[in-house]
Amino acid sequence: MTDSPSRAANARTRATGLRLLDAHNLTAAYYTPEGNRVVAVDDVSISINEGEVLGIAGESGCGKSTLGAILSLTAREPLVVEGGTLEVDGKQQRLGPRAKVQRTWRGSVVSLLPQGAMNSISPTMRVRDLVFDVMRAHDRGVKRSEALDRARDRFEELGLPARALDAYPHQLSGGMKQRVVTVISTLLNPRLLIADEPTSALDVSSQKALIDMLLQMLDNKIMSGVVFITHDLPVLRTVSNRIAVMYAGKIAEIGDAEQIASEPRHPYSAALLGSVLVPEPGFRNKRVKGIPGSPPNLLNPPSGCRFHPRCGLAMDVCTKEEPPEVGDVLRFSSCFWTQQNPGTPVPLDRVIPSEEATMVETDRELADQLAGAEEGAR
Numbered sequence: 001m002t003d004s005p006s007r008a009a010n011a012r013t014r015a016t017g018l019r020l021l022d023a024h025n026l027t028a029a030y031y032t033p034e035g036n037r038v039v040a041v042d043d044v045s046i047s048i049n050e051g052e053v054l055g056i057a058g059e060s061g062c063g064k065s066t067l068g069a070i071l072s073l074t075a076r077e078p079l080v081v082e083g084g085t086l087e088v089d090g091k092q093q094r095l096g097p098r099a100k101v102q103r104t105w106r107g108s109v110v111s112l113l114p115q116g117a118m119n120s121i122s123p124t125m126r127v128r129d130l131v132f133d134v135m136r137a138h139d140r141g142v143k144r145s146e147a148l149d150r151a152r153d154r155f156e157e158l159g160l161p162a163r164a165l166d167a168y169p170h171q172l173s174g175g176m177k178q179r180v181v182t183v184i185s186t187l188l189n190p191r192l193l194i195a196d197e198p199t200s201a202l203d204v205s206s207q208k209a210l211i212d213m214l215l216q217m218l219d220n221k222i223m224s225g226v227v228f229i230t231h232d233l234p235v236l237r238t239v240s241n242r243i244a245v246m247y248a249g250k251i252a253e254i255g256d257a258e259q260i261a262s263e264p265r266h267p268y269s270a271a272l273l274g275s276v277l278v279p280e281p282g283f284r285n286k287r288v289k290g291i292p293g294s295p296p297n298l299l300n301p302p303s304g305c306r307f308h309p310r311c312g313l314a315m316d317v318c319t320k321e322e323p324p325e326v327g328d329v330l331r332f333s334s335c336f337w338t339q340q341n342p343g344t345p346v347p348l349d350r351v352i353p354s355e356e357a358t359m360v361e362t363d364r365e366l367a368d369q370l371a372g373a374e375e376g377a378r
């Protein structure tokens with residue numbers, strides 16, 4: 001995905017410094033048919049500021065979608081949210097098996113744009129029927145004409161053709177379908193939108209159109225913040241103000257997107273970003289081919305720091321004790337090495353020893369994307 005400098009730069013100036021969401025001690029587990037408890041998000045706390053896009057990065061299976069389900073209050077069996085608190089505008093929503101979700105929260109305070117949403121629209125429903133269903137789920141008394149007027153106004157505000165409301169899903173292109181679903185999921189002006197892999201099935205120009213629309217929605221105060229979950233690190237770096245890097249159900253590192261990309265403080269972030277591009281100037285056209293090994297099975301995660309079996313910087317303490325959060329709530333790294341080496345750049349060649357790291361040429365398109373994202377950030 002190529003990027004215009006102004007879009008990326010604007011994304012970084014939207015955040016106000018005012019708090020939008022404080023999420024404390026979120027824990028959720030899947031209960032398997034065999035009766036096993038798989039803790040997919042384990043005691044995670046994050047904060048998001050007004051106007052901010054918080055990107056969530058991490059390898060497959062590290063808990064990104066589960067975190068999205070907790071934040072959007074959409075967890076369903078076999079996932080059980082076991083504890084935590086969400087705080088928005090001074091109001092609290094307690095989480096847990098016995099906590100009651102306030103009706104006014106789902107859709108209005110937090111809203112989910114689920115992974116693959118565009119394929120889950122019934123082929124026999126027109127877009128306008130979906131609009132009415134979504135609005136009616138929150139307001140039993142809403143009239144069809146009111147719902148459609150609201151959607152039509154919103155489509156016009158965001159430059160989408162109002163005639164798309166009369167279309168069946170198969171009549172829309174993939175990119176248009178995703179933009180339409182995004183608009184529908186924000187019709188109630190949620191404070192926070194959680195977008196789970198919103199761009200992953202789209203071609204490059206549709207990715208750009210969707211991201212532009214999301215940023216315009218933030219500018220127009222349709223919502224006040226976005227949690228953007230994706231595997232695609234160049235996209236994440238372009239769109240996010242801050243990035244949270246997840247590993248095995250925990251936040252390994254969180255911080256300003258550019259800081260995370262150029263000066264990661266956690267060995268896992270360095271390795272993950274190194275698998276896209278090696279930051280050292282002498283290796284700009286090379287990257288590490290993946291991180292050796294694979295994320296742990298969350299049924300039985302490693303003791304101490306969960307990344308220690310794959311980390312070339314691991315010390316004895318990392319195998320036994322939970323790592324400390326080094327930094328503050330907006331920028332921290334959960335790592336003993338970071339604690340013992342303040343201000344020292346993570347040596348990627350020691351995180352992934354050279355005999356295990358296969359260096360490959362960075363493909364032209366990826367290098368251009370990253371160069372564009374960097375240019376935009378300046």
Ligand SMILES: Nc1ncnc2c1ncn2[C@@H]1O[C@H](COP(=O)(O)OP(=O)(O)OP(=O)(O)O)[C@@H](O)[C@H]1O
Nearest residue numbers: 030038040059060061062063064065066067078298
């Ligand atoms: N239905 C389930 N039963 C048991 N374990 C599950 C179930 N769904 C997910 N998990 C486990 O929960 C963990 C987190 O899954 P999650 O889907 O949140 O990860 P993710 O980072 O979003 O992955 P991806 O990028 O592939 O979507 C994974 O390790 C997975 O094995």
